[in-house]
Amino acid sequence: MLVFAQFGAGRIGAIHAANLAASGGARLAHVVDVHEAAAASLAARHGAESSDALTALRDPAVGAVIIASSTDTHADLVIAAAKAGKAIFCEKPIDLSLARVDQAIAAVQAAGVPMLVGFNRRFDPSFAELHRRIRTGAIGVVEQVVITSRDPGLPPVEYLRVSGGQFRDMTIHDFDMARWMLGEEPVEVFAYGAALVDPAVAAVGDTDSCMVLLRTASGRMAHINNSRRASYGYDQRVEVHGSLGRLMAGNRVPTTVEQADAQSDSREKPLHFFLERYADAYRLELAAFIEAVTHGTPVPVGAQDGRQALMLAEAALRSLRDNRPVKVSEVA
Amino acid sequence: MLVFAQFGAGRIGAIHAANLAASGGARLAHVVDVHEAAAASLAARHGAESSDALTALRDPAVGAVIIASSTDTHADLVIAAAKAGKAIFCEKPIDLSLARVDQAIAAVQAAGVPMLVGFNRRFDPSFAELHRRIRTGAIGVVEQVVITSRDPGLPPVEYLRVSGGQFRDMTIHDFDMARWMLGEEPVEVFAYGAALVDPAVAAVGDTDSCMVLLRTASGRMAHINNSRRASYGYDQRVEVHGSLGRLMAGNRVPTTVEQADAQSDSREKPLHFFLERYADAYRLELAAFIEAVTHGTPVPVGAQDGRQALMLAEAALRSLRDNRPVKVSEVA
Amino acid sequence: MLVFAQFGAGRIGAIHAANLAASGGARLAHVVDVHEAAAASLAARHGAESSDALTALRDPAVGAVIIASSTDTHADLVIAAAKAGKAIFCEKPIDLSLARVDQAIAAVQAAGVPMLVGFNRRFDPSFAELHRRIRTGAIGVVEQVVITSRDPGLPPVEYLRVSGGQFRDMTIHDFDMARWMLGEEPVEVFAYGAALVDPAVAAVGDTDSCMVLLRTASGRMAHINNSRRASYGYDQRVEVHGSLGRLMAGNRVPTTVEQADAQSDSREKPLHFFLERYADAYRLELAAFIEAVTHGTPVPVGAQDGRQALMLAEAALRSLRDNRPVKVSEVA
Amino acid sequence: MLVFAQFGAGRIGAIHAANLAASGGARLAHVVDVHEAAAASLAARHGAESSDALTALRDPAVGAVIIASSTDTHADLVIAAAKAGKAIFCEKPIDLSLARVDQAIAAVQAAGVPMLVGFNRRFDPSFAELHRRIRTGAIGVVEQVVITSRDPGLPPVEYLRVSGGQFRDMTIHDFDMARWMLGEEPVEVFAYGAALVDPAVAAVGDTDSCMVLLRTASGRMAHINNSRRASYGYDQRVEVHGSLGRLMAGNRVPTTVEQADAQSDSREKPLHFFLERYADAYRLELAAFIEAVTHGTPVPVGAQDGRQALMLAEAALRSLRDNRPVKVSEVA
Structure with a gap:
């Protein structure tokens, strides 16, 4: 059972959380959003907790994160999640700046965690x-x-x-x-x-x-x-x-x-x-991520694809x- | 929260149980099947119990039944469920004999319970x-x-x-x-x-x-x-x-x-x-049934349609x- | 060069005459219609003559007839054309009465002329x-x-x-x-x-x-x-x-x-x-008729098909x- | 009745000649081709004569030309036809050189003859x-x-x-x-x-x-x-x-x-x-040309379109x- 923390409780976040709930083999534990009401509401719907980023990333039960917050927060969250050793599912783009993207990718590589970039198509x-x-x-x-x-x-x-x-x-x-x-x-x-x-x-x-x-x-x-x-x-x-x-x-x-x-x-x-x-x-994108992380196989769309x-x-x-x-x- | 007992753990039963799990506002409590292993397996997958018919129908928490067992058992189960005051979702046909269908319909009418016949198309x-x-x-x-x-x-x-x-x-x-x-x-x-x-x-x-x-x-x-x-x-x-x-x-x-x-x-x-x-x-058929039973509105395909x-x-x-x-x- | 007499200068007659003109290997010589003006106009358009039935059928140059006149005249024209030894292209139906159809077919068989019935589809x-x-x-x-x-x-x-x-x-x-x-x-x-x-x-x-x-x-x-x-x-x-x-x-x-x-x-x-x-x-129907008559091969849709x-x-x-x-x- | 001379008796020339024959209001009088046998054969099929270019362009009965010969001959033929006062239907391109195209267009404009360029699509x-x-x-x-x-x-x-x-x-x-x-x-x-x-x-x-x-x-x-x-x-x-x-x-x-x-x-x-x-x-392209030339209305795709x-x-x-x-x- 792969446990998730999710950043972002907006429109696309709601979709990922619902797909997570419907998938086998995974569970949502934390929802983090600057709009706390949105986080609380989405968390309640799926039996998760509304948390702050630090709490979520420090939870040893958490094996993976979904980053579906606003674009300008992606790179920081990728770096933080990588340092915390979590598998990363990140909405595209990683960042609008290639330099920031490279920093994020470096952190992911240093940590050796899997990362999927959300080219859902x-x-x-x-x-x-x-x-x-x-x-x-x-x-x-x-x-x-x-x-x-x-x-x-x-x-x-x-x-x-x-x-x-x-x-x-x-x-x-x-x-x-x-x-x-x-x-x-x-x-x-x-x-x-x-x-x-x-x-x-x-x-x-x-x-x-x-x-x-x-x-x-x-x-x-x-x-x-x-x-x-x-x-x-x-x-x-x-x-x-x-x-x-x-x-x-x-x-x-x-x-x-x-x-x-x-x-x-x-x-x-x-x-x-x-x-x-x-x-x-x-739905299939998240399932592929869960499958890859669970079985330790390569994720299908990686950080280099995002770059x-x-x-x-x-x-x-x-x-x-x-x-x-x-x-x-x-x-x- | 509408609580269900389901009769039949075969191919079509598995579909109804999964749709029930994914729907909001409903929960599967009992699975009944002459093949006990099948019932147990399906029940386990959805947090329900493998029960016998009597237990399931006597459970006061149960508000509705799904009848997805073999055709020759439909009429008896409809009659029993009606007598127990449960809302009925019955796979087609109610029975192959018009006389038996009429008995089942009479029981449903006497009990005043809603009944949907599974013309899924x-x-x-x-x-x-x-x-x-x-x-x-x-x-x-x-x-x-x-x-x-x-x-x-x-x-x-x-x-x-x-x-x-x-x-x-x-x-x-x-x-x-x-x-x-x-x-x-x-x-x-x-x-x-x-x-x-x-x-x-x-x-x-x-x-x-x-x-x-x-x-x-x-x-x-x-x-x-x-x-x-x-x-x-x-x-x-x-x-x-x-x-x-x-x-x-x-x-x-x-x-x-x-x-x-x-x-x-x-x-x-x-x-x-x-x-x-x-x-x-x-999926939509079961959702319509749950919706109708929950809100006391008419079910969309009734016993007379089956007849x-x-x-x-x-x-x-x-x-x-x-x-x-x-x-x-x-x-x- | 197969020479045609055509009976009927209405809507469908105009189509057959135009297809005849565009086909290779055939020529329209006579147009017959009770509406003489229509016959004259269609004949003029294709370098043919407006004739009466007798003249058309007696013309030894004529090898084939197109019967596109009103249904009640079909059987008589088939019989007359057969007796005159002409190949016959007859719009459907041969007649509305099976008895009349049989008379027409008998005449065609007696004369040994080819006959195509216009099931254009x-x-x-x-x-x-x-x-x-x-x-x-x-x-x-x-x-x-x-x-x-x-x-x-x-x-x-x-x-x-x-x-x-x-x-x-x-x-x-x-x-x-x-x-x-x-x-x-x-x-x-x-x-x-x-x-x-x-x-x-x-x-x-x-x-x-x-x-x-x-x-x-x-x-x-x-x-x-x-x-x-x-x-x-x-x-x-x-x-x-x-x-x-x-x-x-x-x-x-x-x-x-x-x-x-x-x-x-x-x-x-x-x-x-x-x-x-x-x-x-x-167009293809008439071409198939001309081809069959010219080469003495069987016509593709015969009198028995009409019957x-x-x-x-x-x-x-x-x-x-x-x-x-x-x-x-x-x-x- | 618009009378045509056609240059080119190849594959595309055969199509234009057949369309001309099937159209109302036009007639093919001359076919010109360096392959004299091809010209003769096509001319015979449509009741025209196999001619040389000079004869064709000097024939006062000829009102229009179709230029369907090889590309390198187009510009010369356009210029000659324009000087002879003939309406021009010219296969694309007028020439592969813009300079030659301009000479051709100048000749057409000087002569005041209509010219259609064969953008058939x-x-x-x-x-x-x-x-x-x-x-x-x-x-x-x-x-x-x-x-x-x-x-x-x-x-x-x-x-x-x-x-x-x-x-x-x-x-x-x-x-x-x-x-x-x-x-x-x-x-x-x-x-x-x-x-x-x-x-x-x-x-x-x-x-x-x-x-x-x-x-x-x-x-x-x-x-x-x-x-x-x-x-x-x-x-x-x-x-x-x-x-x-x-x-x-x-x-x-x-x-x-x-x-x-x-x-x-x-x-x-x-x-x-x-x-x-x-x-x-x-077929429709040639009909449009005949229509425009016959009624003195503008041709739909002109020399400037070709350029x-x-x-x-x-x-x-x-x-x-x-x-x-x-x-x-x-x-x-």
Whole structure:
């Protein structure tokens, strides 16, 4: 029975806590949040205690932590948890600064604890099955990857101000997906970006729409298109072209109902947003972490994966700023 | 907190017990099964006790029972649970004999306890959404219903021997679906049936393939086609034609992956069988029961629904035997 | 160069004449129609002459006739063309009376001329491909066939008065399709029918909605559902279940455009009606006739196919009248 | 009756000649080809004469020419036809050199004759309907365009040697599509390209796989991905994201047949290549040209469209060579 302390009792924290409760072989002991009421409420729901960070990390019963607090606290918590010898499940990104990420990774390596970075999409059953087929050679050698990733609606501008920008906050998931599907590390990035949805986004120095190209050393290519607003719902698709064929994984719909009438022939729109679309992925991600920690096997998405995706975001930012392709090695 | 006793610790019993554990507001206290080891194992997994029927029904803490034991025990357990004043969740069918069904219903009515009959497909999100749209008038007045319902593979002949026959064991789900979608009671049934899959089925006096027509008083029509063997998986589709349009609910697939290569362009086959396809339905069905019992509101699929579907099965059997359309009133 | 005389210059006649013009190896010489202006106009468009029947049939250059005039003239024209030694392409049905059909067939056999009956759907690329796969064993032994065939809107009641009724006018296409897909002759028919769309249909003694079951000697089954009104367009689908799998051929759409917005995710509705849906089929049907006549090979859909489908319609009518399954041998 | 002379009797010439024959209101009088046998054969099939260029252009009955000969002859023929006062239907590209294109356009403008450049995909019913919906505001303001365009197989290396390279030969269609869908002129291009399919392609200095980004002045973006080899067939899709929604136009399939069996659930692969996929487009393109010339209305895709797409190809080539985004104005 793996005992957890969880940092963060917000929306994503509530999901992890519920998945923990439903999983076999694990138990939530502590919930820590600066909003004590939120911590207390979530703790009560799952038979845990509302604690402070120190208490939680000092509890010898605790074998693992979930870090689902605000991004700026991740690195400190990773370092503290590593020093306390706990296995770490950390929401992405580890930090918005590569230097801080490196400090966190160094602490994890020094402590020799396992750490999973929350690129939940790798656990989406459709993307995972697509990737499994690539590995089995179903489409031969991968040549091109096309990733469509569009959010249903613009978040509040206050959020954008602290998000680290579209590349580090949103595209980072797609950078990870591109790396995973390409099967070879991108060495160069080129990016276009603009505030097409709302000028308020430009006013805070960010973009809400972008198109990115990536290139690997052997010439494989990937394209990512993002928008912060897709009126029809959360648009999450991956398409991979190989020497022997094409694999696609599309959106998921709430039901299979189709309605044809004098006006139209329509099916359901995609599941609304990440909580709905990736509900299975969050569950399977935590299960994989528990499984790996319990059996001492490697965690499936490690700290280096978090670092690598952030480097691609940095390169994309520089590419957008300078309007030129940027070598990943420039920002390493 | 609604406390349950459950009869039956087999495959379907395990599903109900797990859904109970995951639901809020309910708790499993007793598991009863003639296979004591199975009862003990399931009880242990969910913090319940392995009990005998008498103990379970006499426990004043118990407010509700789940009857998921073999069909021949359903009626007796319904009657006993009703006399004990427990709310009843009973797997379909209540019994294979209309007379026994009537005894069970009489006991339930005398006791004034709520009873849900497990037509789980009504809780399938796709079929439920289709039905919701009918009710909202999306396709006007219902005129024709087409139900496709095909199992992946033939069960063992020993099972067929005690199953009550294809109409009472398999088609009964579709009879319920037809009634629900038609929105008007069928008054007549015509059925063709044959053992096309395996002559061993004919040897036990049963069919493995059938096509049925139903007619309501106002002239609405429904068609059901069944087979005990669909090599590509569990084929479960409903199509409803109304004065203003058509609604269809199709199969669900494990993932959205599509693969195109020199040989073919293929998507995933349907989810394998009822445990996979109706996993959500089982969960939502039990939640609806708990909700209704807890709040004293009507249960969504009652004993009369169980009786009515069985009558259609009886009429179909007589139609097949006599090769003529049979009025439902003949078998009432 | 096969020279044609064509009877009938209406809507369907115009299609055949245009397909003739576009085909290689054939030429239209005469157009005959009681509406002389229509005949003259169509003839002019294709470099033919507007003639009377006698002239057309006496022209020794004419090797083949297309009979696309009103149904009540078909049998007489078939007999006259047969006597004149012309190859015959006759729109369905040959006649509404089996006795007249038999006279026409006798004349054709006596003359030894080829005759194709216009079951155009056999030439629809999708249905033809589906049938081709059945023949190659793709789904093993055929067990069940489900045919959905729904017209976009009710024709004028005046038409219904002379149409011969829904079974002989509309379902007859599906009876032919069922025979073709079953690969074995149906021996019994059961039919439900009603005027659900418009009471005016009942007033002329007809139905606008029906559901039919057919059974072959070895126990294969087919279902047909028809409606005279499908608000979303012409719904033409065939589904065949065999021992090894399932084949389906669905509707065709004008374009592949899909639109997703805040309201819905919709694709195009099916092609509007038979002229649009079966445009390819009409072209391929005539090409197959020209090919067969030119090379002296058998025509693909013969007079007996026309007779057999009509018998199924007769059986269905009697089944509806008497509310009982009717052996096809009763109406032979 | 518009009378045509056609240059080129190869594969694409045969298609234009057949479409001309089937169209109303036009007639083919001359076929010119350096392969005289090919010219004679095609001319005979359509009641035309095999002529030399001078004869054809001097024939006062000729009102229009179709230029479907090899690319290196296009510009000369355009200039000669313009001087002869003929309306011009010219296969793309006008020439591989912008300077030669400008000479051709100057001649056309001086003569005041209409000229259509054969970007046939604009006449594909699906892409045309998609574009029509953009114009009607169905998805609001266009923001991003994604074009997938992949050929079934590598052409012979000899062809690649004279093709002008992937951007000028293949991507040029997609550059035109991007311009058309964006509704605003691209001002900058960035391109990745590689020979991933066959090293022989690199040996002739070309690419067989590429990914391109385009940007307009207002910040709209487009992505194109190309491959010379898609084992599953000709992959031609367009996806447009606007402020109010998404439009997609996908591949077309030969039939709607779907087959489900123990191995897979598969539909037909896309139509094989451009002759099949764009058969309708070629027909509609020529009809639009005849219509415009006959009625003196503007031709739908003019010489400037040909020039503009070629400029984007030039910019892409320079981008690939220099590995930097290239302003279109650099190559104007």
